[in-house]
Amino acid sequence: MAKPPLSMKPTGWFQVAWSAELDPGDVRRMKYFDREMIAWRTSSGQAVVMDAYCEHLGAHLGYGGHVEGEVIECPFHGWQWNTEGRNVCIPYQDRPNRGRRIRSYPVAERNDSIYIWHDIDGRAPYFDAPDIFGSFGDTSTAADYYPPMTLFREGLELHPQYVLENGVDFAHFKFVHKTPIIPVFTRHDFAEPWSYVDFTITFEGDESQSIDDVRSGVEAINGGLGIAVTKSWGMVDNRTISAITPVDDRTSDVRFMVYIGRTPGRDDQRAEEKAGEFGAEVIRQFTQDVHIWSHQRYSDPPALATAEYEGFTALRKWATQFYPDGRGGNAADLQTSGAATSSEKGSTR
Ligand code: FES
Numbered sequence: 001m002a003k004p005p006l007s008m009k010p011t012g013w014f015q016v017a018w019s020a021e022l023d024p025g026d027v028r029r030m031k032y033f034d035r036e037m038i039a040w041r042t043s044s045g046q047a048v049v050m051d052a053y054c055e056h057l058g059a060h061l062g063y064g065g066h067v068e069g070e071v072i073e074c075p076f077h078g079w080q081w082n083t084e085g086r087n088v089c090i091p092y093q094d095r096p097n098r099g100r101r102i103r104s105y106p107v108a109e110r111n112d113s114i115y116i117w118h119d120i121d122g123r124a125p126y127f128d129a130p131d132i133f134g135s136f137g138d139t140s141t142a143a144d145y146y147p148p149m150t151l152f153r154e155g156l157e158l159h160p161q162y163v164l165e166n167g168v169d170f171a172h173f174k175f176v177h178k179t180p181i182i183p184v185f186t187r188h189d190f191a192e193p194w195s196y197v198d199f200t201i202t203f204e205g206d207e208s209q210s211i212d213d214v215r216s217g218v219e220a221i222n223g224g225l226g227i228a229v230t231k232s233w234g235m236v237d238n239r240t241i242s243a244i245t246p247v248d249d250r251t252s253d254v255r256f257m258v259y260i261g262r263t264p265g266r267d268d269q270r271a272e273e274k275a276g277e278f279g280a281e282v283i284r285q286f287t288q289d290v291h292i293w294s295h296q297r298y299s300d301p302p303a304l305a306t307a308e309y310e311g312f313t314a315l316r317k318w319a320t321q322f323y324p325d326g327r328g329g330n331a332a333d334l335q336t337s338g339a340a341t342s343s344e345k346g347s348t349r
C-alpha cells in the first residue's frame, strides 16, 4: 500500500451516492476530495451536493440541517440556503445575505447514481457522465435488464486511474480472472475526455482455443477518470459501472454495479435466479481486481512487455488531462521519470 503519486483532485464526474440513498427531505454527510460535504434532496426531488459548512458561523449542515421545500435550513440560527448554495433567508432580518454562497457542485443523476462534477478551478462541466444504456448507441433500456446488483467498498488505498488501467491490461484477465486465453484489443480510442476500449474475451473453453475464433467481447467507455461503463456481447448479457471517487489524498470509495439482461419470453423465477448468480460472479471478479488495486504501488515508469506499451502509454497520456498539474505519470518513459516527483507535489494542492 502506498500513497498514489497521482493527484487525488482530478477533474470530472464522480459518484457520491446511489439515488435510492437520498429521498426527498434527506440530508447525508460525506467526505470527498478532502472536503466535508452534504447531499440533500429537495421536496420536489432535486439532488443537491454542497460543502457542509454554513457560511454564517460555520455550523455543519449535516448535523441537524433540515430540508424545507427547496432549501436547506441551518440548525444553528435558521439561515436558509438554496440549491445553488445561495443564502435566501435570514429569519431575523428582512434581507438575505446575497453575497455569501456555500460551494455547491454540479450534479448529474443517472444510472441510479448521484454524480458530482469536481474541478478544483471551479470550471463548469465540459463533458457528460456516461449513461449505462444511452451511451452505447443501442436501443436498450433499464426495462431490458434486472435491477442492478451493487458493491460498495469504502476508503481503499487506491487511485481511480488504477481501475481504468485494468481496461488496457490484457494479461491480467488470465491471471486474476482465470480466462482460458489472453484477450485481444479491437479498439483503443483516447482522443476525447471519453475514451473507448473494446476487446475480444471469453470465459469459456480451454487454453487450446484461438482468440481468432472467439465470438464474445466487451465494449468499455471511460467517462473521465471517475466512471467506467461496460457492455458485453456474445455472452450472458451484462453491463457494468465502476465508479471510483477520491476521499482524501490516500483513499477512494469504490462503487460497482452490474445489470444482467432479461431473456425475452422468460420472466420466471429460475431465470431471475440465474441472473442473480451471474451478477454475483461478475461482482466476485471485480473484487479480485479490488484486492490487487487496494494493495498496489503505482509503478512509474512501469516495466512493460512490448505488447503492453501502446495501451498503457495511451491511457496514461489521456489521464493527464484530468489532473490539475497536468501530470499523471508516464508509462515506460525513462526520460520523464522526474514526472512522478512533480505530480506528487501537485497532489498536495
Ligand atoms: S451557522 Fe448556520 S445559521 Fe448560523
Ligand SMILES: [Fe+2]
Pocket (backbone or CB within 6 Å): 166, 172, 173, 176, 177, 289
Ligand atoms: Fe479486471
